[in-house]
Amino acid sequence: MTKAPNPEFEADCIRRILAGQHQLFHELIRPCEHAIYFLLLSILHNEADAEDAAQETAIKAFRNLHMFRGDSQFKTWALSIARNEGLGRLRKNERLREDSLEDLTGDNTGDFTPAVLTSWREVPAEALEKQELAALIREAIEDLPDIYRNVVLLRDIEEMDVAETAAALGVTEGAVKVRLHRARALLQRKLAHKLKPFASKRSLFGWGK
Amino acid sequence: MRIDCEHVWEHISAYIDGEVDAVLRADIDKHLETCEICSAVLDSTRNVVVLVADGRVFELPAGYSQRLHARIDSELELGSPL
Numbered sequence: 134m135t136k137a138p139n140p141e142f143e144a145d146c147i148r149r150i151l152a153g154q155h156q157l158f159h160e161l162i163r164p165c166e167h168a169i170y171f172l173l174l175s176i177l178h179n180e181a182d183a184e185d186a187a188q189e190t191a192i193k194a195f196r197n198l199h200m201f202r203g204d205s206q207f208k209t210w211a212l213s214i215a216r217n218e219g220l221g222r223l224r225k226n227e228r229l230r231e232d233s234l235e236d237l238t239g240d241n242t243g244d245f246t247p248a249v250l251t252s253w254r255e256v257p258a259e260a261l262e263k264q265e266l267a268a269l270i271r272e273a274i275e276d277l278p279d280i281y282r283n284v285v286l287l288r289d290i291e292e293m294d295v296a297e298t299a300a301a302l303g304v305t306e307g308a309v310k311v312r313l314h315r316a317r318a319l320l321q322r323k324l325a326h327k328l329k330p331f332a333s334k335r336s337l338f339g340w341g342k
Numbered sequence: 343m344r345i346d347c348e349h350v351w352e353h354i355s356a357y358i359d360g361e362v363d364a365v366l367r368a369d370i371d372k373h374l375e376t377c378e379i380c381s382a383v384l385d386s387t388r389n390v391v392v393l394v395a396d397g398r399v400f401e402l403p404a405g406y407s408q409r410l411h412a413r414i415d416s417e418l419e420l421g422s423p424l
Binding site: 155156158159162163166167170171180184187188191192195246247248249250254255256258261262266267270271274285289290292310313314317318320321324325328 | 352356392393394400403406414417
């Protein structure tokens with residue numbers, strides 16, 4: 134999903150944009166587009182709002198580019214702008230829910246034990262050709278509490294490392310690890326029984342090991 | 343050291359990410375050799391992580407990128423100094 138960041142290209146690109154080659158900003162923001170949109174969708178729960186906020190994020194990143202210090206990747210910095218934009222809009226709409234308040238590290242409510250199963254172990258990625266499976270997985274992620282969903286999004290979907298995820302979300306690395314663990318356990322529990330049909334079809338067609 | 347199933351579950355995410363130390367990894371591996379349930383939990387959790395990461399799950403809305411870059415272009419045309 135995420136292109137490996139190339140720090141030299143990034144630094145060079147930023148220098149040239151600041152020196153006046155503004156068109157290069159398109160190339161700088163391109164690798165971050167996916168993450169920005171889905172982080173905002175995760176915060177705002179509305180596609181039109183997420184898209185509008187993503188555009189605003191890009192404009193703010195451009196206007197404030199001279200403030201970027203290079204102590205994180207550009208993507209991390211852009212995502213923290215996106216997060217602020219998203220949370221700002223939530224507050225404005227007075228829709229800030231309890232689970233959006235960012236520091237629930239000590240929250241131990243919920244059952245994070247995995248579903249015990251032996252009926253399937255692997256659904257092949259090819260099964261995602263079926264819209265139904267992709268929709269099930271999307272739905273399971275959308276149902277996660279916000280603080281867990283944001284971490285899954287950046288760690289497992291955008292494949293950012295723990296430190297960059299922590300910096301983008303403004304939480305500690307420990308919180309990222311705890312939340313990711315819980316999110317994966319919740320997803321495994323939620324999907325355990327729903328994924329079974331996709332696994333068994335595989336062996337029906339003789340794709341099995 | 344013998345560890346129980348719950349202990350394995352606690353560390354499953356770190357185990358998948360290769361973030362458990364060598365001693366704990368060895369203990370977990372030993373447990374997995376004989377515990378069918380934990381080995382299925384590990385495989386299914388790892389599978390969920392792989393499926394979630396697949397680009398087909400979260401696709402951008404049609405036209406999102408074009409609209410974003412068009413908006414950036416109109417900002418750039420303003421020619422505001424950085």
